[in-house]
Amino acid sequence: KERVKTALSYLQANQQTKVIVTGGKGSDEEISEAEAAYRFLRKEGIKKNRIIKEDQSTSTFENFTFTKQKVDIQHKKVVLVSSDFHLFRASIIAKRQGFDVYPLGAKTPNSIKLQAYFREYAAILKTWLFDK
Numbered sequence: 001k002e003r004v005k006t007a008l009s010y011l012q013a014n015q016q017t018k019v020i021v022t023g024g025k026g027s028d029e030e031i032s033e034a035e036a037a038y039r040f041l042r043k044e045g046i047k048k049n050r051i052i053k054e055d056q057s058t059s060t061f062e063n064f065t066f067t068k069q070k071v072d073i074q075h076k077k078v079v080l081v082s083s084d085f086h087l088f089r090a091s092i093i094a095k096r097q098g099f100d101v102y103p104l105g106a107k108t109p110n111s112i113k114l115q116a117y118f119r120e121y122a123a124i125l126k127t128w129l130f131d132k
Contacts, residue, residue: 001040002083002106002107002108002109003037003081003082003083003106004021004036004037004040004041005106006081006104006105006106006107007019007021007037007041007081007104007106008040008041008044008046010079010081010104011041011046011050017050017079018050018051018052019041019046019050019051019052020051020052020053020054020067020070020071020073021033021034021037021038021041021051021052021053021054022034022054022055022057022063022066022067023037023054023055023057023063024055024056024057024058024062025055032055033055034053034054034055035053035055038051038053052070052071054066054067054070060086060089060090060093061093061127064093064094064097064099065097068097068098073099076099076100077100077102078094078099078100078101078102079102079103079104080094080099080101080102080103080104081104081105081106082103082104082105082106083105083106083107083108083116084105084106084107084108085108085113085116085117085120086116086120087103087105088124089120089123089124089127090103091103092127093127
C-alpha cells in the first residue's frame with residue numbers, strides 16, 4: 001500500500017507522467033498486485049490512459065523483463081517506486097536491463113521491516129549471481 005501511495009503522490013505532482021503497475025497474482029490472492037494498484041490509482045482519480053498494467057510477473061527481474069515487452073521504455077528515464085529496503089536491488093536489476101532509473105522509496109511498515117531487510121540481503125546476493 002505504501003508503494004502505491006508514494007506513486008500516487010508522484011503522479012499527482014507530475015500530471016503528464018504515466019505509470020506502469022506490475023506484479024502477478026499469488027496462489028493465495030484474489031487479484032494481481034498490478035490490478036490492486038490499478039484499482040487504487042483509479043479510485044484516487046488517476047485516468048485510465050495514464051496506467052499500464054503488467055500482471056504476469058512473479059519477481060523483480062520479471063517486472064522489468066515483462067514491462068519491456070509491453071512498452072518501449074528502454075534508455076528512457078523512469079522513476080522506480082518501490083519499498084525503501086528494495087530500491088538498491090531493484091535499481092541494479094533495472095539498470096542491467098537498460099532502464100535509466102531514478103529511485104523513489106516508499107516507507108516500509110515497521111511491522112515487517114526486520115523480516116524485509118533480512119530477506120533482501122539474501123536476495124541481493126542472488127541478484128549479483130543470477131539476475132543478469
